[in-house]
Amino acid sequence: MKIALNITKTIQDLLLGFMPEGTASILAMVIIALIYLAIFSVAGLMLVLVERKVAAWFQLRIGPNRVGPWGLLQTMADALKLVSKELTGTVKADMFLYNLAPYFVIVSSLMALAVFPFTQEFQAFDINIGIFFLIAISSIGVIGILLGGYASNNKFALIGAMRSGVQTISYELSVGLSLLTMILITGSLQLSEIVEVQKNGWLIVQGHIPAVIAFMIYMIAGTAETNRAPFDMVEAESELGAGFHTEYSGMKFAYFFLAEFINMFIIAAVAATVFFGGWLSPFGITDSIPWLGVFWFLGKTFALVFLMMWFRWTFPRLRVDQLLTLEWKYLLPLNLLNIVLMALIVWLGLTIQL
Amino acid sequence: MTNEALQKLMSSWNSELEFIEEGSQFLNISVKAANFHQLMSQLKSNSETSFDYLFCVTGIDLGKELGVIYHLESTTHRHIIVIKVKTDDRENPTFDTVSDIWKTADFHEREVFDFFGIKFNNHPNLKRLFLTDEWEGFPLRKDYVDEVNMVIK
């Protein structure tokens, strides 16, 4: 069975048949962007459903089960409802920034999706600074949150926005450093190459102790990056009502909501790629069928997403100063130590190669 | 301390106190508004009485008079007494605050002020607690009329 997975090339080749090269490559990009947009808005909605189901099962409930079989269409119905809802706002809000903020958040999270290798070939955009690109893009989202909180002329929203600024700036460091630790092994920032290196064993195995520490730090910092409990200071519904998106309604609210879930997917996908070998199957059991890589990739990603949901529905929220204590007193020093340890291990050639 | 001993001790401080034991399980003491604050601080500070727990402040409209009833308990000796003050002045009833002696009196006195219109001298923040600032009248007084909302059986 042969499926054309190298979508960029396939589409471009198809278009080249009947138009000049320049137009074809631009059109190909547009088409791919639209495909990604369609796939991931649906995937985001599905993720919301998964979250609700998982939350229900943790909480002795059943979860959505009315719309469609087993409630599968529940979030679609919610999205339809949100589209049809009135967009409310506050008096004296800074309307330009207020309207801009949700797009900042959603666009930045959709942009990050471009670089993931779903299989060896299913990758929209394989740049040589993949990890760097991801880290850079993921910090743009916080601008949207800050703008949204600042512009909506609501005191609770402003406090939420300030918290978000503090939180994201701090935890960016840990995300970056823990990924840097792993790059010491791979020696490359390109995601496809990072996966390639792991054919000798996933990086969490290759790097053993420091890799496990880096993974734990990454998961904690990643959860904080997405503003999810136990780090949901930004929303903190028992303190700030709804935090930065208090004043948003309808589709603008939905963008924030969707972005949170796509971000969660991104964080998990990065972890799956960097620590767990991306689309590689364990021990190469399905190497002969390359398109199965999609399932391995998604399987690993969803397992990590589930872990983040498990965190969310178990732990209490930290206080804002404890959040910073955790980062600056625990995660950052550990991370720096960990890098030195990893460097030593790589230098001495103590990595485990299967 | 027994009620008799309390009575004896307190009459040695102030001879104008009225002691009533009829119709109540506690020792009731009626005090004049002028001596009220001094008596209360004495009750708190004296080591034999040491009434450090003010657990109930009740405003009461006795028809002609307005009064406030204070229930006091000692957490060391575990005895309870009831102090009562009254005034004839329905227009402008005023007593001394005890919120400097017991911090809980702050809220309780605001409640009494809210519903009975009894003012407390030197109270740090005497304003309506439950009702809005514009509310007219004092609802728990017996002569309060609200023809719309009150249903009389």
Place this chain on the structure above:
Amino acid sequence: MSYFGDIYKGIKTLLSGMSVTGKVFLNNKNNAITQQYPDNRETLKMFDRFRGEVVMPHNENNEHRCTGCQKCEIACPNGTIEIIWDRQVDPETGKKKKMIDQHIYHLGMCTMCGLCIEACPTDAILWAQNYENSVFDRTSLTKVLNQPGSKIMPGVED
């Protein structure tokens, strides 16, 4: 070292917390505590003593046990019950007797305290176990408990 000891202890408590929720998650089929309310109308059974609303049972001859003594009306704290009564000649004994015309019950004002049913000397009113009392128009919450044309059961005296 207490720095690393703290981290270790912290992670341990977090994991033990996750084990609690994890167990519930794995067992999710059996331990849902919520009710599928509109779907389980058939099986949803209220307890015998459940206070749904006040009703006046009638027997097959359209007779009730209310003598119109108004004790329930007095016992009610909220004015939920109003009794319109009359003195009529009892056909059996030929004496004038107090009889109810209408026993009016305002469900919208009822707090389900049960004092009326306690007060009733002839057990004329009882609790019903129905639990769906919401209506679109509150006028339909005012109910007349005795059925039209009903009479007092013979032999019931207060």
Place this chain on the structure above:
Amino acid sequence: MDTNSANSNLKSEDYFINMGPQHPATHGVLRLLLTIDGEIIKKVEPDLGYIHRSIEKMCERDSYQQIVHLTDRMDYLSSHINNEAVCLTVENALELEVPERVKVIRTIIGELTRIASHCLWWGVMGMDVGALTTYFYGFRDREMINDIFEETCGARLTMNYNIPGGLMFDIHPNFVKRTKDFVAHFKTKIPEYDKLLTNNVIFQKRMKGVGILSKEDAISFGASGPVARGSGYSCDVRKYHSYSALDKVTFNEALKSDGDSLARYEVRIQEMWESLSIIEQLIDNIPEGEHKIATNAVIKLPKGEFYQKVETARGELGVFIHSTGTKNPYRLKFRSPGFSNLSLLNHIAVGGKIGDLVASMATLDLVIPDIDR
């Protein structure tokens, strides 16, 4: 201060936030006017009265039997104990001695109410600090108690089971079995509560040293119940002014001396154990007998003043009746525990963060209808 004088042309204003009346953490319609400096709280000013129903005024026109059902609506989480307070006041005033059976049943149901209230509080406590799952676990166990109530009393929340002179009707035949089942079930659940929330490192950090209330302040602010006992002030009304069948059982008063939010939390967890032990001591020996003694249809209290304290789940509830010998009380005052406990919120929250305010407010376990009456 120095920076202010240096830039005297810069105006600085306090930042006010309205927390409530519709806010998830105020557990009802309580409005707090916060003055904050960044995240730090400078002042908390409670604004009450959003659901004031003037129960005290309504009592002045109601008969003594009718008053009981109004108390359900004050502290709706310990409605049975509120009922009991009024009934005990009336019974003491009439010098009625209720049967032993009534006393024991009242005590058992009272303790069940306390557990139910603490279950709900535990769930909401978790939710306030961000652990949403606790809410459902708390409710799972509370539902069992509610079922016991519903079977015996006919209602889940506002039971109105007590009447002056006893109980409205006898307990349901299933009552003893259901209660025993619950006790066995709940004994396995409290350790789970501890694993999920109490021992959690984040929770411990959130609660420890937050909202400190010293013993002297607790007494001076008139605190009662678990709030006061968390500060080491031994004030259990069940010990000092024992009522119903509580003099027949042995139990320890839960006491912690730290005075912080964690101490108040632990006191409540401890109280659940104590309540279970009280129920266990009584459930097997409910004496036979009447479930009420006859009172006059119109109860008239003798002239005088009557006061009765009981320990609700939130603390000391006092009922003060000034009677002139008629069928209505001349003045009836409820000394509600939440009212005094709320007054110390400003004291314990100032200097903390917004998150601390929410956490320490949750440990005060406020029920707003109890405060607003």
